[in-house]
Amino acid sequence: MNKKFQMGVGLGGPSIIMIFVVLCLSTLGALSLVTANADWKLTQKAAEAVTAYYHADCEAEEILASADATLKAGQPLEANSFYIPVSENQDLFLSLTQENGRLAVLSQKLIVKSEWDYNSFETEYNDTLVIEK
Numbered sequence: 001m002n003k004k005f006q007m008g009v010g011l012g013g014p015s016i017i018m019i020f021v022v023l024c025l026s027t028l029g030a031l032s033l034v035t036a037n038a039d040w041k042l043t044q045k046a047a048e049a050v051t052a053y054y055h056a057d058c059e060a061e062e063i064l065a066s067a068d069a070t071l072k073a074g075q076p077l078e079a080n081s082f083y084i085p086v087s088e089n090q091d092l093f094l095s096l097t098q099e100n101g102r103l104a105v106l107s108q109k110l111i112v113k114s115e116w117d118y119n120s121f122e123t124e125y126n127d128t129l130v131i132e133k
Helices: 012-072
Strands: 081-085 090-099 102-112
Touching (some): 012 090, 012 102
16 A cells, blocks of 8 residues: 655646736736826827917917008008917917017917916815814
Protein backbone atom coordinates (compact mmCIF):
# COMPACT_ATOMS: atom_id res chain seq x y z
CA MET A 1 0.00 0.00 0.00
CA ASN A 2 2.12 2.68 -1.26
CA LYS A 3 0.33 5.95 -1.45
CA LYS A 4 2.05 8.49 -3.53
CA PHE A 5 1.52 12.10 -2.69
CA GLN A 6 0.67 13.98 -5.85
CA MET A 7 0.58 17.74 -6.15
CA GLY A 8 -2.30 18.95 -8.21
CA VAL A 9 -2.05 21.94 -10.44
CA GLY A 10 -3.03 24.95 -8.33
CA LEU A 11 -5.50 26.99 -10.33
CA GLY A 12 -7.19 28.90 -7.50
CA GLY A 13 -4.57 31.61 -6.95
CA PRO A 14 -3.87 32.40 -10.62
CA SER A 15 -7.62 32.44 -11.35
CA ILE A 16 -8.25 35.01 -8.63
CA ILE A 17 -5.36 37.14 -9.87
CA MET A 18 -6.62 36.88 -13.45
CA ILE A 19 -10.15 37.92 -12.39
CA PHE A 20 -8.69 40.89 -10.48
CA VAL A 21 -6.60 41.95 -13.50
CA VAL A 22 -9.60 41.69 -15.84
CA LEU A 23 -11.74 43.78 -13.46
CA CYS A 24 -9.01 46.41 -13.17
CA LEU A 25 -8.57 46.63 -16.94
CA SER A 26 -12.34 46.80 -17.49
CA THR A 27 -12.63 49.62 -14.96
CA LEU A 28 -9.75 51.50 -16.56
CA GLY A 29 -11.32 51.06 -19.99
CA ALA A 30 -14.67 52.37 -18.77
CA LEU A 31 -13.02 55.38 -17.12
CA SER A 32 -11.05 56.08 -20.30
CA LEU A 33 -14.23 55.98 -22.34
CA VAL A 34 -16.05 58.35 -19.97
CA THR A 35 -13.09 60.76 -19.96
CA ALA A 36 -12.79 60.69 -23.74
CA ASN A 37 -16.51 61.40 -24.07
CA ALA A 38 -16.29 64.35 -21.66
CA ASP A 39 -13.26 65.71 -23.53
CA TRP A 40 -15.11 65.37 -26.84
CA LYS A 41 -18.12 67.30 -25.51
CA LEU A 42 -15.86 70.04 -24.13
CA THR A 43 -14.01 70.25 -27.44
CA GLN A 44 -17.32 70.58 -29.31
CA LYS A 45 -18.44 73.41 -27.00
CA ALA A 46 -15.10 75.19 -27.42
CA ALA A 47 -15.29 74.82 -31.20
CA GLU A 48 -18.83 76.23 -31.24
CA ALA A 49 -17.76 79.18 -29.07
CA VAL A 50 -14.76 79.97 -31.28
CA THR A 51 -16.86 79.65 -34.44
CA ALA A 52 -19.53 81.98 -33.03
CA TYR A 53 -16.87 84.52 -32.03
CA TYR A 54 -15.28 84.54 -35.47
CA HIS A 55 -18.70 84.88 -37.15
CA ALA A 56 -19.31 87.95 -34.98
CA ASP A 57 -15.80 89.22 -35.74
CA CYS A 58 -16.48 88.82 -39.46
CA GLU A 59 -19.70 90.80 -39.06
CA ALA A 60 -17.74 93.49 -37.18
CA GLU A 61 -15.29 93.72 -40.08
CA GLU A 62 -18.23 94.10 -42.48
CA ILE A 63 -19.65 96.89 -40.32
CA LEU A 64 -16.24 98.56 -40.29
CA ALA A 65 -15.94 98.31 -44.09
CA SER A 66 -19.48 99.67 -44.53
CA ALA A 67 -18.80 102.57 -42.16
CA ASP A 68 -15.54 103.33 -43.96
CA ALA A 69 -17.36 103.38 -47.31
CA THR A 70 -19.99 105.69 -45.79
CA LEU A 71 -17.28 108.10 -44.66
CA LYS A 72 -15.55 108.01 -48.03
CA ALA A 73 -18.88 108.90 -49.66
CA GLY A 74 -18.96 112.02 -47.46
CA GLN A 75 -21.89 110.95 -45.31
CA PRO A 76 -21.85 110.99 -41.52
CA LEU A 77 -21.95 107.77 -39.51
CA GLU A 78 -25.28 106.76 -37.98
CA ALA A 79 -23.62 105.26 -34.91
CA ASN A 80 -20.15 104.92 -33.46
CA SER A 81 -20.69 101.78 -31.39
CA PHE A 82 -22.22 98.45 -32.28
CA TYR A 83 -23.25 95.33 -30.39
CA ILE A 84 -22.95 92.13 -32.41
CA PRO A 85 -24.48 88.99 -30.86
CA VAL A 86 -22.01 86.16 -30.36
CA SER A 87 -24.07 83.78 -28.25
CA GLU A 88 -27.01 83.83 -25.91
CA ASN A 89 -24.83 85.28 -23.15
CA GLN A 90 -22.23 87.34 -25.03
CA ASP A 91 -22.05 90.28 -27.43
CA LEU A 92 -19.10 91.64 -29.34
CA PHE A 93 -18.84 95.36 -28.68
CA LEU A 94 -17.30 97.46 -31.46
CA SER A 95 -16.57 101.13 -30.87
CA LEU A 96 -15.35 103.31 -33.75
CA THR A 97 -13.83 106.76 -33.81
CA GLN A 98 -13.01 109.20 -36.61
CA GLU A 99 -9.46 110.47 -36.91
CA ASN A 100 -8.39 112.68 -39.82
CA GLY A 101 -11.26 111.51 -41.99
CA ARG A 102 -10.54 107.84 -41.36
CA LEU A 103 -12.10 105.30 -39.08
CA ALA A 104 -10.21 103.68 -36.25
CA VAL A 105 -11.34 100.92 -33.94
CA LEU A 106 -11.42 102.38 -30.47
CA SER A 107 -12.50 99.18 -28.76
CA GLN A 108 -13.50 95.66 -29.69
CA LYS A 109 -14.27 93.28 -26.84
CA LEU A 110 -16.63 90.59 -25.63
CA ILE A 111 -19.35 91.80 -23.31
CA VAL A 112 -21.21 89.43 -20.99
CA LYS A 113 -24.95 90.09 -21.09
CA SER A 114 -25.85 88.73 -17.68
CA GLU A 115 -24.08 88.51 -14.37
CA TRP A 116 -23.62 85.25 -12.50
CA ASP A 117 -25.94 85.07 -9.51
CA TYR A 118 -23.98 83.38 -6.75
CA ASN A 119 -26.87 83.55 -4.31
CA SER A 120 -29.11 81.38 -6.47
CA PHE A 121 -27.05 78.30 -5.62
CA GLU A 122 -27.08 76.80 -2.17
CA THR A 123 -23.92 75.45 -0.65
CA GLU A 124 -23.87 71.78 0.19
CA TYR A 125 -22.17 72.26 3.51
CA ASN A 126 -21.47 75.13 5.80
CA ASP A 127 -17.79 75.57 6.59
CA THR A 128 -18.12 78.57 8.87
CA LEU A 129 -16.55 78.32 12.28
CA VAL A 130 -18.92 78.92 15.17
CA ILE A 131 -17.25 80.07 18.38
CA GLU A 132 -19.39 79.97 21.47
CA LYS A 133 -18.47 81.97 24.55
